Amino acid sequence: MxxxxxxxxxxxxxxxxxxxxxxxxxxxxxxxxxxxxxxxxxxxxxxxxxxxxxxxxxxxxxxxxxxxxxxxxxxxxxERLWTGGYVEMHPEELTQWLVPPRGVDAATVDARGNTWWVSSMRGGDAKAAVKVLSRGVEAASLLEPEESAADLHLYLYAADTDGLCMLGLGDRGWAPGHATASGAAAVTGDGRLATAGDPAPARTLRHHVDRWRAAGRPGADHLTPVLEETRDGWLVRTRITREG
Known part of the structure; x- marks a missing residue:
């Protein structure tokens, strides 16, 4: 969740x-x-x-x-009692919200019924990454109280961060991060760093956090929508228009 x-x-x-x-x-x-x-x-x-x-x-x-x-x-x-999120638009009718309807490279369900998955993993062994994730993750402090995980997530998406993928973290929900066949790491919605296995993905995420801070911690008000033509039509993407 x-x-x-x-x-x-x-x-x-x-x-x-x-x-x-x-x-x-x-x-x-x-x-x-x-x-x-x-x-x-x-x-x-x-x-x-x-x-x-x-x-x-x-x-x-x-x-x-x-x-x-x-x-x-x-x-x-x-009711606006907590900050909003987003959901990908697609033609499929959703019957659940725990796993994306498309684009998942590998997934598994543990004994408690929690789903672990990897999406948009460019290269590498997604099944091995999911196996590492499903053994459980540890969470540690990452962001300062005044820093916004939502702003960091938007920055990671808009900066077209190399190797960025989405990770399903069991009952912790899902979050952007990095994964290899031997380890994974993600920045959760509460600004913590969830890690499993090899620490290399966590080091990569910390590097991106340092870049975000150096840029002034840009968020939604620093982004602009951009239309990108593809073979099948058009995509709406975001780009960072100015630093924080």
Whole structure:
């Protein structure tokens, strides 16, 4: 499940009866019942609250809880209670949000039902990379509190970063990163560095973070859409128009 960051000005107060989200920017209160409060904690915690444990506690199926968590995520994003994301446009009808409908080089499902995958891996052994990922990842601090993971992600996409791929990280959701047959690393939505296996991909990502900082940490307001003609039509891409 993707780790989501509350929007600026949104604060949480929780007790055994549920939780209240205080939106100080728009002067609103949003109440969550105990179930929704537990799912909120799961989403914000990046999967640290294991859905399987909640399913056992509540006597329901993990997949049902995943669907409920995704529905809650969509509702709260519509209410602007956390920062928005994006989804790729395509003609396929989606029945789940955990794995892209196209472009996945390799994928596997672990014993807990979590999906691990690699997409857009240019060269290398994607199946081996997924095998390394599925053994589990470790997360460490990467960005400073004032730095935005969303801005870094946009920079990585727009800069056409060499070797950039997308990694499905089990119940941590998915994130951009680098992968080889022996290791992988990604920058998660909460600004942490998730790593597995060989440390070389992590060193590569840290290098890109240093470049982003040196450029002034550009984000969405430093990008411009660009039309790129392809053999099958047109693509809309982003380019960095100015430094931060």
């Amino acid at each position: 993707t780790c989501l960051r509350p929007a600026p000005g949104v604060h949480t107060a929780a007790d055994r009866d549920g939780a209240v989200l205080l939106d100080t920017v728009n002067d609103r209160l949003y109440g969550l019942n105990p179930t929704a409060a537990a799912l909120w904690a799961h989403l914000v915690g990046g999967g640290n609250t294991v859905l399987e444990d909640l399913a056992i506690r509540w006597g329901t199926e993990p997949e049902r809880l995943r669907a409920d968590a995704l529905a809650l995520a969509g509702t709260l994003e519509a």
